[in-house]
Amino acid sequence: MIRPTFALLLAAVSLPAQVSFDRLLHAGDSPQDWLNYSGGFLSQRYSGLSQITPDNVKNLEQKWVFQARSLEKFEATSLVADGVMYTVQAPNDIVALDAATGRIFWIYSYSPAPQARLCCGRVNRGLAILGDTLFMGTIDAHIVAVDAKNGQLLWNTPVANPEAGYAITHAPLVVKDKVIVGTAGGEYGIRGFLAAYDVHTGKEVWRFYNIPGPGEPGHETWAGDSWKHGGASVWMTGSYDPQSNLTYWGIGNPGPDWNADLRKGDNLYTDCVVALDADTGKIKWHFQFTPHDDFDYDSVQVPVLADMEWKGARRRVLLWANRNGFYYVLDRATGEFLQGKPFAKVTWATGLDEKGRPMRAANMVPTPDGKLIYPGNQGATNWYSPSYSPHTGLFYIPTWDNYYSVYKKENVEFAEGRLFTGPLPASPVPLIRPPQIVNRNEEDGYGAIRAIDPKTGDRKWEYKMTDVTDSGILTTASDVLFAGGREGYFMAMDARTGTLLWKAVVGGQVSAGPMSYSVGGKQFVAIAAGNSLFVYGLRQ
Amino acid sequence: MLCRRWIPWFSLQALMAGALCAQQGYNPADIQSGKQLYGVNCSNCHGSKGDFVSGVDLGHGTFRRASTDNELVAIMMQGILGTPMPPANLSDQQAHQIVAYLRSLAASDTSANKADLAHGKSLFESKGCLSCHRVQDHGSRVGPDLTSIGARRKPAEIERSIVDPNAEVLPENRYVRAITRDGATISGRVLNEDTYSLQIIDSREKLVSLQKADLRQFEYLKNSPMPSFRDKLSADELSDLVGYLVSLKGI
Numbered sequence: 001m002i003r004p005t006f007a008l009l010l011a012a013v014s015l016p017a018q019v020s021f022d023r024l025l026h027a028g029d030s031p032q033d034w035l036n037y038s039g040g041f042l043s044q045r046y047s048g049l050s051q052i053t054p055d056n057v058k059n060l061e062q063k064w065v066f067q068a069r070s071l072e073k074f075e076a077t078s079l080v081a082d083g084v085m086y087t088v089q090a091p092n093d094i095v096a097l098d099a100a101t102g103r104i105f106w107i108y109s110y111s112p113a114p115q116a117r118l119c120c121g122r123v124n125r126g127l128a129i130l131g132d133t134l135f136m137g138t139i140d141a142h143i144v145a146v147d148a149k150n151g152q153l154l155w156n157t158p159v160a161n162p163e164a165g166y167a168i169t170h171a172p173l174v175v176k177d178k179v180i181v182g183t184a185g186g187e188y189g190i191r192g193f194l195a196a197y198d199v200h201t202g203k204e205v206w207r208f209y210n211i212p213g214p215g216e217p218g219h220e221t222w223a224g225d226s227w228k229h230g231g232a233s234v235w236m237t238g239s240y241d242p243q244s245n246l247t248y249w250g251i252g253n254p255g256p257d258w259n260a261d262l263r264k265g266d267n268l269y270t271d272c273v274v275a276l277d278a279d280t281g282k283i284k285w286h287f288q289f290t291p292h293d294d295f296d297y298d299s300v301q302v303p304v305l306a307d308m309e310w311k312g313a314r315r316r317v318l319l320w321a322n323r324n325g326f327y328y329v330l331d332r333a334t335g336e337f338l339q340g341k342p343f344a345k346v347t348w349a350t351g352l353d354e355k356g357r358p359m360r361a362a363n364m365v366p367t368p369d370g371k372l373i374y375p376g377n378q379g380a381t382n383w384y385s386p387s388y389s390p391h392t393g394l395f396y397i398p399t400w401d402n403y404y405s406v407y408k409k410e411n412v413e414f415a416e417g418r419l420f421t422g423p424l425p426a427s428p429v430p431l432i433r434p435p436q437i438v439n440r441n442e443e444d445g446y447g448a449i450r451a452i453d454p455k456t457g458d459r460k461w462e463y464k465m466t467d468v469t470d471s472g473i474l475t476t477a478s479d480v481l482f483a484g485g486r487e488g489y490f491m492a493m494d495a496r497t498g499t500l501l502w503k504a505v506v507g508g509q510v511s512a513g514p515m516s517y518s519v520g521g522k523q524f525v526a527i528a529a530g531n532s533l534f535v536y537g538l539r540q
Numbered sequence: 541m542l543c544r545r546w547i548p549w550f551s552l553q554a555l556m557a558g559a560l561c562a563q564q565g566y567n568p569a570d571i572q573s574g575k576q577l578y579g580v581n582c583s584n585c586h587g588s589k590g591d592f593v594s595g596v597d598l599g600h601g602t603f604r605r606a607s608t609d610n611e612l613v614a615i616m617m618q619g620i621l622g623t624p625m626p627p628a629n630l631s632d633q634q635a636h637q638i639v640a641y642l643r644s645l646a647a648s649d650t651s652a653n654k655a656d657l658a659h660g661k662s663l664f665e666s667k668g669c670l671s672c673h674r675v676q677d678h679g680s681r682v683g684p685d686l687t688s689i690g691a692r693r694k695p696a697e698i699e700r701s702i703v704d705p706n707a708e709v710l711p712e713n714r715y716v717r718a719i720t721r722d723g724a725t726i727s728g729r730v731l732n733e734d735t736y737s738l739q740i741i742d743s744r745e746k747l748v749s750l751q752k753a754d755l756r757q758f759e760y761l762k763n764s765p766m767p768s769f770r771d772k773l774s775a776d777e778l779s780d781l782v783g784y785l786v787s788l789k790g791i
Contacts, residue, residue, distance in 0.1 A: 023618075114619075114627065117626045122626075157661050410576070418628075419580045419581050421580060423580075424579075432585075437732055439712040439730060439732060440730070443761075446618070466734050467735075487734040488734075489734070499613075
């Protein structure tokens with residue numbers, strides 16, 4: 001005979017794994033959870049929840065705040081599974097909290113090697129989950145697996161050498177029994193790669209070098225030995241199409257950033273989206289947005305997958321607003337270019353040809369004296385998550401417009417582990433950690449949320465901000481759009497019109513994407529700002 | 541006339557900067573190497589002028605946590621725990637070269653001025669400058685505070701602001717005129733702005749926060765409220781006034 005308490009214990013032990021791959025595949029069926037970086041494999045950052053509506057969003061109130069014990073920017077998008085939130089306190093502490101109250105269950109603290117070096121902050125953008133295991137890339141280029149129930153380390157695999165400038169800052173992507181990560185370090189002359197690891201053992205299963213080696217197609221796009229330290233980092237999470245078993249990843253800039261003389265050629269696969277077989281890592285196709293990039297136009301944007309009517313037929317497409325100022329639609333099965341046009345001021349190119357290749361404007365390159373070029377170094381958009389709402393059919397882009405930099409070219413020599421960039425372009429808009437005072441003319445750059453019709457590329461509406469924005473965008477099934485900006489507000493607007501419906505002061509720069517979940521039938525919306533995570537819900 | 545006084549002044553600056561650096565054991569080659577190393581290793585965060593990080597102004601010798609060369613080198617080599625400042629992969633010599641470059645920037649900015657500073661100060665006080673500007677605890681706060689203007693602006697820029705104030709109005713010195721929904725006019729210098737609000741210091745030195753939704757209209761003034769002193773100062777007076785302002789390096 002089994003005593004009742006023991007029976008309960010056994011029942012708890014025999015519960016199914018917390019987050020099966022099937023749950024990840026059908027994330028849209030359980031909108032109460034948020035199970036990967038972008039809320040689903042299609043990376044639309046769209047929530048199926050609809051309790052918060054354009055009519056009642058004015059009744060949102062702050063439910064709880066988590067103040068991270070970190071001075072770094074809070075860039076992580078939290079995961080929520082079955083009422084438990086998992087987030088990252090920079091640089092690499094995993095925190096499990098009660099998603100309804102913010103009370104902490106446990107913290108796993110990872111101490112990165114002091115050799116870790118990052119161009120732009122000791123940050124982390126989030127986690128992946130499968131079963132009862134959480135996965136995190138670290139700033140010293142490890143990937144770790146941690147028990148989601150008790151915060152204990154399960155395995156720790158070194159991915160690359162941090163002293164050579166390799167790091168991992170993005171949230172991993174779990175596909176089937178593998179967890180995929182890519183290496184940051186595009187400012188340190190790395191040779192970036194994507195790699196998949198067995199979720200159970202941490203052993204590497206496949207590796208795809210983002211710069212082809214000798215004998216591989218695309219190697220000829222690099223002059224001399226420039227391929228060996230040509231950058232091509234990965235620092236944003238990719239997407240996955242279960243139908244084709246392809247995983248899509250945006251690839252970063254070539255190095256050195258602002259002196260392309262040292263690397264003549266198109267420099268594949270920098271500034272590309274690559275479509276890889278998720279089982280093998282073999283490349284199926286690529287599309288390069290900015291061949292032979294002079295401007296640090298990383299193409300690390302989140303690949304947004306959508307299915308839509310396209311010229312009379314249903315088509316599976318990839319939507320991409322690129323740092324280079326152009327918006328693209330690609331066929332995601334083949335990489336075929338379907339459409340592209342600027343979504344902000346662009347002077348480095350005069351347009352795109354019929355295959356989507358940019359037509360370079362004459363003399364628009366970095367020079368020893370400096371050349372003023374739009375968009376500036378941070379791009380017309382950047383890593384900030386866009387959103388696609390299947391309900392409105394609109395694509396929403398965090399945009400910097402009227403934004404320029406003066407690009408200078410100087411000789412640069414490669415030395416392992418040192419910055420390999422050239423002089424940082426000057427701009428009136430501060431780069432990453434802006435001052436708290438904003439006093440700038442509109443002609444020197446401003447931010448906006450732009451809603452465009454993905455079928456035409458035409459702008460449907462925009463919401464202008466005085467300062468630029470590093471915030472991602474969330475849309476919901478009830479047509480509420482959430483976003484923040486550098487000014488320290490978190491806003492809700494009507495996704496159909498751009499009308500401001502509600503705003504809250506979060507008191508610090510938003511450098512993360514909003515997400516939504518529900519617990520006990522109550523919808524919450526979370527946004528990180530400054531060093532803290534803010535969670536809102538409807539007033540009862 | 542101006543040129544006769546300015547050319548040797550600048551030459552003297554360069555000479556003194558070189559001499560000062562030479563006294564500290566730096567040579568032009570070190571400084572040049574340091575400039576390149578700075579561009580590659582430091583400017584991403586600190587900016588090309590060294591002033592991107594709040595409270596730190598490398599180009600003017602303003603450091604939060606170091607004063608000696610060795611302390612600066614140590615920070616570069618070891619980073620600063622708990623801050624975004626990472627350890628740099630530099631040799632000791634390279635770190636010292638960056639210090640040499642930073643010292644040369646600061647030295648070129650602090651050379652003596654042969655202008656008659658006392659006369660310049662007298663002009664500053666007698667020509668009405670204090671009715672808008674402030675130096676330490678004297679004058680008005682309505683215009684830009686000039687207590688450290690010599691550390692922030694080049695002599696030529698200061699001179700241009702005096703003779704042609706509209707040539708360049710820095711964004712932080714813009715003036716706004718706003719009309720509220722009930723018809724009141726408020727004007728002042730803009731201190732901060734976001735999508736929804738403006739923070740200004742008004743003509744009575746009052747700190748005012750305006751919600752844009754409460755305004756019927758607001759506009760930035762295209763021109764500076766400051767009059768030109770082009771025809772109100774002789775060349776020597778202008779030079780002395782500029783010299784005095786250049787000497788204002790802060791507290």
